[in-house]
Amino acid sequence: MIGRANGAHVSITGLGCHVPERVVTNDDLTQLVDTTDEWIVERTGIRERRIAADDEALTDICLPAARRALEMAGADPASIDLVVVATVTPDMSFPSSSALLADSLGMPDAAAYDLSAGCTGFVYAVAQAHAMLAAGLSRRALVIGGDVLSKILDWSDRSTVVLFGDGAGAVVLEKVPEGGFLGFELGADGGGGANLWLPGSGSRHFDDPDGFVKMNGREVFKFATRVMVSSAEAVLAECGRSIDDVDVYVPHQANVRIIDHAVRKLGVPGEKTIVNVHKYGNTSSGSIPLALADAADDGRLRPGKLVLLTGMGAGLTWGSALIEWTHPMTGALV
Numbered sequence: 001m002i003g004r005a006n007g008a009h010v011s012i013t014g015l016g017c018h019v020p021e022r023v024v025t026n027d028d029l030t031q032l033v034d035t036t037d038e039w040i041v042e043r044t045g046i047r048e049r050r051i052a053a054d055d056e057a058l059t060d061i062c063l064p065a066a067r068r069a070l071e072m073a074g075a076d077p078a079s080i081d082l083v084v085v086a087t088v089t090p091d092m093s094f095p096s097s098s099a100l101l102a103d104s105l106g107m108p109d110a111a112a113y114d115l116s117a118g119c120t121g122f123v124y125a126v127a128q129a130h131a132m133l134a135a136g137l138s139r140r141a142l143v144i145g146g147d148v149l150s151k152i153l154d155w156s157d158r159s160t161v162v163l164f165g166d167g168a169g170a171v172v173l174e175k176v177p178e179g180g181f182l183g184f185e186l187g188a189d190g191g192g193g194a195n196l197w198l199p200g201s202g203s204r205h206f207d208d209p210d211g212f213v214k215m216n217g218r219e220v221f222k223f224a225t226r227v228m229v230s231s232a233e234a235v236l237a238e239c240g241r242s243i244d245d246v247d248v249y250v251p252h253q254a255n256v257r258i259i260d261h262a263v264r265k266l267g268v269p270g271e272k273t274i275v276n277v278h279k280y281g282n283t284s285s286g287s288i289p290l291a292l293a294d295a296a297d298d299g300r301l302r303p304g305k306l307v308l309l310t311g312m313g314a315g316l317t318w319g320s321a322l323i324e325w326t327h328p329m330t331g332a333l334v
């Protein structure tokens with residue numbers, strides 16, 4: 001799916017993020033699996049990640065993020081009429097985490113549902129909320145991307161445990177007089193789904209599923225390096241912009257080698273690229289809003305700046321969004 005955002009202007013008016021307190025370093029992981037700090041840093045760029053406490057679930061880390069985004073937008077929670085939570089680790093299959101959050105936040109008039117698109121979930125959810133606002137169905141939407149992948153990792157599997165962390169980010173979307181989202185490109189290839197999956201997590205029978213993420217790292221790497229470039233190029237072409245027009249490039253934070261590859265192929269200068277995978281690992285649906293929070297904190301998210309978001313992940317899925325930023329933002333991380 002690809003398209004320009006015609007019609008009403010819709011933008012991000014509030015941003016908030018949250019990560020669990022507990023820091024797990026690469027050295028901590030060497031106590032659990034056969035790995036080294038050097039291997040992890042060289043192959044992934046990751047130095048540490050945040051890991052939720054035993055009694056911390058997805059909505060516990062989404063709640064402070066959502067409150068911060070609402071506060072920044074100056075939005076009364078009761079005025080939110082749509083909540084979309086992008087995640088693959090909801091508190092439970094149902095009720096949805098979005099319904100639970102709408103209740104906790106005081107949003108009695110909100111439609112609320114969860115969306116599953118792996119690490120691309122946040123970009124998908126923003127595209128959906130944008131369409132609801134542009135079509136006049138929603139007046140003010142809350143979009144949250146978050147995951148607690150630590151809950152579905154096999155902590156004795158060195159190939160996955162070093163890569164992921166927990167975190168969440170939230171944005172408020174509303175109509176604005178000008179600027180905002182310019183276009184989206186979203187895609188999926190279920191044929192590659194088994195390269196990153198959670199067998200036995202739904203109605204399909206698997207013999208003795210262990211409930212842990214399984215990944216073919218090399219195949220996902222190949223897929224990622226391809227779509228991070230093709231999706232970004234597609235949305236830029238669709239919107240009549242070039243990579244030189246981009247002021248802030250926010251790639252999914254999976255692995256610094258994947259980001260470096262995309263930066264080289266796209267020809268985007270490193271100083272325009274947000275990289276924080278070293279401190280959070282891959283937080284799945286939380287990754288892009290957490291990177292936006294870092295961009296906000298160093299003053300890069302200013303009105304008029306062109307921001308390119310590109311994600312990829314389980315599904316396999318990918319997606320890009322192009323935004324002409326409208327609201328100055330700082331202090332997005334709680």
Ligand SMILES: CC(C)(COP(=O)(O)OP(=O)(O)OC[C@H]1O[C@@H](n2cnc3c(N)ncnc32)[C@H](O)[C@@H]1OP(=O)(O)O)[C@@H](O)C(=O)NCCC(=O)NCCS
Binds near residue numbers: 036162255282
């Ligand atoms: C996972 C990933 C970092 C592995 O890097 P790689 O360079 O492809 O490494 P390989 O899988 O080829 O493994 C190389 C060796 O390191 C070993 N290895 C794997 N994980 C290791 C770890 N944590 N510590 C030490 N050694 C490890 C392998 O067993 C292999 O050993 P062998 O050569 O004796 O068989 C890389 O494939 C990757 O980033 N893939 C994308 C994953 C991703 O982003 N997933 C989420 C998408 S949203």
